[in-house]
Amino acid sequence: MDHPVKRDHARFRKIIKGRVRDNLKKYVSGGEMPIPKGKGVFKVPMPQIETPRFKFGDKQQGGAGQGDGQPGDPVDGQQGDGKPGQGEVGDTEGNKELEVELTVEELASILGDELELPNIEPKGKKSLESTTNKYSSIGTVGPDSLKHYKRSYREALKRQVATGTYDSKNxxxxxxxxxxxxxxxxxxVEYENSAVVIYMMDVSGSMGDEQKEIVRTESFWINLWLKSxxxxxxxxYIIHDATAKEVEEEVFFKTRESGGTLISSALKLCREIIQSDYNSSEWNIYPFHFSDGDNWSTDDTKLCLDILDxxxxxxxxxxxxxxxxxRYGSGQFYKDLHTKYGTDNEGVILSKIKNKDAILDSIKEFLGKGK
Known part of the structure; x- marks a missing residue:
């Protein structure tokens, strides 16, 4: 039987996850993201959970705190000057936020439940080797900490019965x-599926800070789901304008260039990374490209489609x-991809992200097929 404290803790965790789920859209659209604490644990800001309070009824019912009175009147025989209390008071509500800790699995569960995401069916073979040790057998040697007393006494009984030294009366x-x-x-030895996510982002002059913040927020939650x-x-991470290069995560979200845009440069580098480092028969590969839709020319768009195919x-x-x-992007590349692949192509998913409020819908479009 579970200890009452454990049951209360489990109930409290359930309440917390419910509150986080209720506020998920606010967190995402506000650009607020859980803070990693290491070992798969994140700190999540959330409104404080209020404790129950007594509420007084009508004054005719009697009881404490009932009857006529004005601010400043003496209470319980004390002397008063009939004036309201003096002192400075604030005119805004206090900060009622607290931080709770949730694991990757718990956050992913909240995201999956809210967006009704199906579990992913891996495409690649199980290539990641992992070893596990399970104490499922009995040996004749080992440390005292692993001594199996029941089996040891059984062996002693068998020996004494076999040698005739066992006395049933004693x-x-x-x-x-x-x-x-x-x-x-x-x-x-077990083999688990492994995956690689390749993010590509246009960092030309038309992609401003707001657009990068949308990409940063969306990629965080996509990563969270894939990790689960x-x-x-x-x-x-790949950034590009007219040329492309691979960078670290921090550089990915902070770089901004002023040149033109050749989307094919990013797709070429993505192709090179896949061919050199990731065998598609062993890896599940997820290329994501974010842009405002501008491309240098129709010839480059044709080259992009060829590389994709x-x-x-x-x-x-x-x-x-x-x-x-x-405000500066034409959105033409989305139209070109839509014309080529439509909305029913299993290998291509297109999403328009109008603003931060559209991030969750976009994540559902990307992950909702369970690919």
Whole structure:
């Protein structure tokens, strides 16, 4: 039977997860993200959970605090001057937020429940090797901490019965060294699916800070879901304007260039990364490209479609394109992809992200097929 404290703690965790889920859209659209604390744990800001309070009824019912009175009147025989209390008071509500800790699995569960996301069906073979030790057998040697007393006494009983030294009228069983048995572990090798996410982002002049913040928020929650689906994932970042280069995560979200845009430069680099580092028969590959839809020329768009058809789509679980609305972007690349692949292509998912309020809908579009 569970201890009452454990039941109360589990109930409290359930309440917390319910409150986080209720406020999920506010967190996401506000750009607020959980803070990593290490070992798969995140700190999440949330409104304080109020404790129950007594509420007084009508004054005719009697009881404490009832009757006529004015601010400043004496209470309980004390002397008063009939004036309201003096002093400075605030005119705004106090900060009632607190921080709670949730694991990757708990946050992913909240996201999955809210967006009704299906579990992903991995495409690649199980390639990541992991070993586990389970104490599922019995051995004749081992440390005292793993001594199996029941089995040891059974061996001692068998020995005494076999040698005729067991006395049923005085059933004393004394194990000797050869009777001792110990829990023994069996090492098993398991193979888990692994995944790589390749983020590509247009950092030309038309992609401002607001657009990058949308990409940063959306990629965080996408990563969170994928981490809950795969034992191990790797993440690569590509930025581009007219040329592309691979960068670290911090650089990815802070770089801004003033040049033109050649989307093919990012797709070429993505192709090189896949071909050199990720065998598609062993890896689940997720290329994501974010842009405001501007491209240098129709010739480059044709080159992009050719690279997608020949090299990226055949090797990926799904290719996701997110078009972040910008006052300077034409949105033409979305139209070109839509004309080529439509909305029913299993290998391509397109999403328009108008503003921060559209982030959750975009995540559902990308992850809702369970690819």
């Amino acid at each position: 059933p004393v069983i004394i194990p000797i060294k050869s009777d001792m048995r110990y829990r023994s572990s069996n090492t098993t 689906q795969y034992k191990d994932i790797e993440i690569r 020949r090299d990226i789509l055949p090797n990926s679980n799904v290719f996701c394109y997110g078009q972040v609305e910008s």
